[in-house]
Amino acid sequence: MNQDLYQALKARVTGEVRFDRASRLMYSTDASIYEIEPIGVVIPRNREDVFATMEIARDFKVPVLPRGAGTSLAGQTVGDAVVMDMSKHLNRVLEVNSEERWAIVEPGVVQEQLNLHVRPMGFLFGPDTSTANRATIGGMMGNNSAGSHSILYGKTIDHVLEMDVVLSSGEGRTFREMKFEEAVARGGLEGRIADIVRMNKDEIERRYPKLMRRVSGYNLDEFVRNGKFNLVKLMVGSEGTLAAVHQAKVRIEPRPPATALCVVHFADIVDSIRASDIILPFNPAAIELLDDMIINLGRNSLEISRLMGFVQGNPAAVLIVEFYGENQADLRSKLDEMEAALKRNNAGYAYVRAFDQAEQTNIWKVRKAGLGLLLGMKGERKPIAFVEDCAVEPSQLPEFFVKFREVIHKYNTSAGYYGHASVGCLHIRPLINTKDAREIQVMKEMTDEIADLVVAFGGGMSGEHGDGLARSHLNEKLFGPQLYNAFRQVKAAFDPDHRMNPGKIVNAPPMTENLRYGLQYKTL
Secondary structure (H helix, E strand, O other), rough: OOHHHHHHHHHHHOOOEOOOOOOOHHHHEOOOOOOOOOOEEEEOOHHHHHHHHHHHHHOOOOOOOEOOOOOOOOOOOOOOOEEEOOOOOOEEEEEOOOOOEEEEEHHHHHHHHHHHHHHHOOOEEEOOOOOOOOOOOHHHHOOOOOEEOOOHHHOOOOOOOEEEEOOOOEEEEEEEEEHHHHHHOOOOOHHHHHHHHHHHHHHHHHHHHOOOOOOOOOHHHOOOOOEEEEEEHHHHOOOOHHHHEEEEEEEEOOOOOOEEEEEEEEHHHHHHHHHHHHHHHHOOOOOEEEEHHHHHHHHHHHHHOOOOOOOOOOEEEEEEEEEEEEEEEHHHHHHHHHHHHHHHHHOOOOOEEEEEHHHHHHHHHHHHHHHHHHHHHOOOOOEEEOOOOOOHHHHHHHHHHHHHHHHHHOOOOOOOEEEEEHHHHEEEEEOOOOOOOHHHHHHHHHHHHHHHHHHHOOEEOOOOOOOOOHHHHHHHHHHHHHHHHHHHHHHHHHHHOEEEOOOOOOOOOOOOOOOOOOOOOOOO
């Protein structure tokens, strides 16, 4: 069948169709701990290629997996499917309206590319991941990405206005905002989703975590708030399980006139987390945490160590606090007030300021290098992503962190800590050897315990990295059987044959299947 499928795709797709083993292996992994060899790869050259791929996949009854740059940390972009790589050709900024503050983009546009395009006009795209120089807007939409400045800009879902998509049936649709009553009257897909929302309204309001950083499951909570209805809200964060996007209209934000950083140093990591409560009333644009594991790895990196002159002594953790302002005088005033409050509370032992743009860039480079530094650790145990994205209310973060760390220590391991203290989302990566059977079991047991802890705190298991293969199996536990059934109904409404990136969000395999470095992997 694969040869017939290949020939059918070659006959209609003007872009690349790759079914050779080398190409399949290239697309069998992403930035996660998982590996699944796809059926084949299509690299569409234009929107017509997207339609052709979806129609042929429908006729051959094979799954499809839309993919961007493959920066997914939970295994969202690997699967036994025809992978459709949007990043090579569908990467244009098609239109910008600076007066109405929106841009129309193709899904393969890289986040940094979009920002460079709108920068001369005085704008930026609000969500800003540490992978900005490679993550695509399509991937950010699929994942509902956020980043360092989410305290100001929220998540990607808050910035997508319209989408042009292709359903698994091959039908093209444009999703945009309408009134809820209009969706009910329209029937069809809109009517089915409206019915699902109405039947589960009370449970949605009861079970969804009341916090900004939650991207697990489907975003049904977006339909019970203000009488508005927009299927974009379901598409964002759906991880390619509902439809394929070939164009989107996104909101852009004015760039701040001036910025400044203050790196606050702490002798204890819990004290650094508690200090967020002191800082938040001063309305920072970001509060980012780095622990001593990442700092020490940075000092041992030839490239990163050259950027780390701002680190004073040997802190257990630092908070990188950013402020926006009208001018430097405004920024100095804000930093003075914050620093005085920290000192009154004996929070921190050094406060390093950066007003110069080059100095600020270096500090942000160190922060964004955190993940890469962790992945480069030597030894069989690696700081892997599986419970690394929990989120709770910021005021609860210190207590949550202490209990999380107790679970890690219970299993005789350690972890790297970094992330977004401003919004209660820390990326905690326990060191696990996935080539050892006992440690694979530890990974599973630790996940179950952390999920119970998250539920007890009313938090989210994923604050921005998504469900994928790492966390989709937890969704029934997190949301309860009624909402999990609603998720299945959403999936069936969009994708009746369950061919869009199957095994993510609903009907997922166990988290310990398909490990890239599993029991069979041998180090040479």
